[in-house]
């Protein structure tokens with residue numbers, strides 16, 4: 103079974119506007135709402151790839167209820183811990199000439215709620231896959247992902263971690279099966295700006311030396327680089343298409359790669375990840391089955 107964990111689910115409120123003037127009243131041309139947060143996005147795209155997963159994490163208030171209802175309508179299994187106070191966040195994604203994001207903080211998560219999540223995770227079994235993705239609300243310590251992996255370390259669970267900075271660095275000693283920072287996040291982790299493949303490979307290999315089994319570095323329109331468990335490097339470009347929305351492209355790549363590795367080798371997983379990432383970039387919402395299949399054919 104595949105499980106995703108989203109500590110900070112969100113409603114992604116996507117607003118399209120011709121021109122955006124800071125400090126003025128702007129009117130949008132069109133709006134859309136999606137149920138998001140990184141782990142949830144991974145569950146949604148996995149379903150398009152015929153892989154059923156269970157979405158875990160925390161929800162709160164009326165927005166949390168909307169997220170759960172929306173996922174149920176999509177046929178996605180969920181088992182969220184319900185927080186007693188606050189609301190799940192709304193993340194605003196403004197699409198004008200450029201993409202601007204304003205992501206909410208999210209509700210406070212207390213120890214009792216964290217322990218409820220731990221109890222659910224304790225039921226995972228050998229052979230399961232666990233995907234931890236996204237930021238955590240400010241109320242939680244930055245070693246929370248680490249604590250989860252430590253708790254599960256005695257089981258044979260394939261873990262995928264898509265997070266940034268300390269949240270990611272702290273888990274490397276537990277040898278996650280896959281991590282997927284983008285090239286900017288990779289640079290940030292080491293306090294450097296990475297400008298070419300050689301530099302990206304050098305720092306990706308550092309993450310591998312620090313414990314990650316497979317290191318996948320996504321680079322938006324420049325494709326992706328994988329350093330696989332044997333230390334071999336794979337480089338993939340991107341699919342061709344007109345970019346509509348890059349929110350969730352990284353999560354789609356994680357879903358595609360995870361599905362690919364359950365069905366084939368690393369080359370195939372990288373291609374399926376690339377097709378899924380591209381299918382999201384070329385769609386208004388997240389990648390859909392037909393588009394992923396069409397793009398996969400071109401790789």
Ligand SMILES: Nc1ncnc2c1ncn2[C@@H]1O[C@H](COP(=O)(O)OP(=O)(O)O)[C@@H](O)[C@H]1O
Pocket residue numbers: 283284285320321322323324325326339340341345348349350351352353355375376377378379380383
């Ligand atoms: N502009 C684009 N054109 C084609 N493919 C894209 C584009 N943006 C993203 N992708 C695909 O999605 C993958 C993940 O995107 P990226 O933006 O790097 O992730 P993140 O959202 O985590 O920053 C890329 O490696 C690529 O395959």
Ligand SMILES: O=P(O)(O)OC[C@H]1O[C@](O)(COP(=O)(O)O)[C@@H](O)[C@@H]1O
Pocket residue numbers: 110112114137138139140143193205235236237238348349350351352353354
């Ligand atoms: O574009 P990405 O990296 O795939 O992630 C998109 C998702 O992440 C979010 O931007 C939230 O990110 P964080 O959890 O890191 O705050 C969601 O609003 C969105 O659904």
